[in-house]
Amino acid sequence: MTVTVSSSGSAAQSDIERQLVRDRGKEDRRGRIVGSLLAVAPFVMVVVIWWAIYTIFDPVPTKLVAPSKVVDAFFELIREGTLPAYITQSLGRLSIGVIIAIGVGVPLGWLLGLDKDVASSVEPMLRFFNAISGIAWLPLAIAWFGFTDRTITAVIIYTMIFPVIFNTMIGVRTVPTVLRDASRSLGSGWFRVIKDVYIPGSFPSVMTGLRLGIGFGWRALIAGEFIVGGGGLGFLIFNSRTAGLTERVMLGMIVLGAVWLLIDRLILRPIEEFTAARWGMVRL
Amino acid sequence: MTAGNAEAASAASATLTVNGLSHWFIDPQSGSTVHALDDINLAIQPGEFITVVGPSGCGKTTLLKILAGFLKPLAGEARVHGSLITKPGRDRGVVFQELAILPWRTVRRNIGHGLEIQKVPKDVRAKKVAELTDLVGLRGFEDHYPHQLSGGMKQRVAVARTWASDPEIILMDEPFAAVDAMTRQTLQEELIRLTVETKKTVFFITHSVEEAVFLGDRVIALAARPGRVKASVQVPVPREGRTWETMTHDPSMAACVEEVLGLVRGEHEATLASESHANADAEQAQET
């Protein structure tokens, strides 16, 4: 084809559109810097309030300790090596949960998303079990597996898998059929339709399920470690309370939140920014 | 039914044929039957540019979906080069009313998607995509994602994508409806030039009578409820070299627009009447 290009009208319009697109990029960058500053400020405030309450009420150490004591405990446990070990243990358990929730939950979600008949027969049961929290299974799980890692792992997997299944199903179901039709008209077979349309189309929703699942799993993990014991951040918090070491209890709590923030900022968000946000399918 | 006889006579050499095609839907809420298409007969010749006009809801999109192979007609048949249409194929490119470009592909990768599917080598693909990007005025936007584009720009991506994979037949469903007037005229003129040059067979749906007459060799006016072929109007001026400039000064084109407008306007009134006076429906059917 040797066709030369269009009227001055549409060229001028393109320039305006180009400028708009560029401005939008600039705003994004400026917003991000201001955003991170704004995100740190509330944390500073919480510490200040904590410190103020501590100074004004001067509570007994079993109720509240000063921020500085928690900082001391942090360095102490790092030196001892227990904190890194507990974090590693908890994260290890969470990772097993993630791997199995993805390995089993995503294919199941796909099946339910693609086959309406299977979905309508299985969905009520899934919703039923989803309502029974993983923690409610702890007594039975302990009876079956004892006070072992297997009990904790079973509870985490149970907790994580439902949000992954449901969100994958919704993701697959809500891929517009016209996108599938368009690809088929371009000559795609089913394999390419899955690869080019359904996998990317459902991906943002799978990520949402995973984010929810990891969040729920992280909470269930702590509960499991409370009760089952055998190391981990939940064990740190529970065990320190029994020993009356409030600074370690609070340290454990802070680490829970901090580790989650790191998971979010270092893993989940970058993935979402690289996919759904770049595709304009969610606003982060 | 003289139009019908003409269709039948030319059916043997046709690229696309539609015989006694009917289709209906069951409305999921009321459970009543919606007759979308009723006994449609068409023959579209190789290299012919057919435009289809009709009131909204008269079954234009349904007919296109059947030709594309997304929908199986409940009665009658549609054929391409004599063989029954049962599924979509690369021989029939589609430009959808909903655009249907992939949000997770950049402009470049959307336009090149068909070529990628055909396993065209990367360098050839890049060259062809660059040509088409220029053609539709999207140079500089190759690495943008669809959500960063205006409606008109997305539309141009959709057209370029279909064009890139070089189908013999192109089915277009109101492709320029969302484009601003200036860009629309440019795209229409480009479309004429390209289709004359490449001798593609085109089935083009629009709700604009002027667009239908300007673009088409032949305009099919559809009647609503159920959708029927009301008339087939030959456009008096050859497509080669048509521009909006010359068209507005050509009395025979203006007359053609008037003729089709009359057909469609009458149809539109009939639709409104049947909506407001359900009882009058039977009477009208007897009259016509």
Ligand SMILES: Nc1ncnc2c1ncn2[C@@H]1O[C@H](COP(=O)(O)OP(=O)(O)O)[C@@H](O)[C@H]1O
């Ligand atoms: N999937 C469907 N289910 C039920 N009714 C439908 C469906 N698709 C189209 N229809 C109905 O069939 C008629 C024709 O629709 P369509 O072909 O989209 O018309 P047009 O494109 O001419 O506006 C309309 O009354 C519409 O409501």
Ligand SMILES: [Mg+2]
């Ligand atoms: Mg339509």
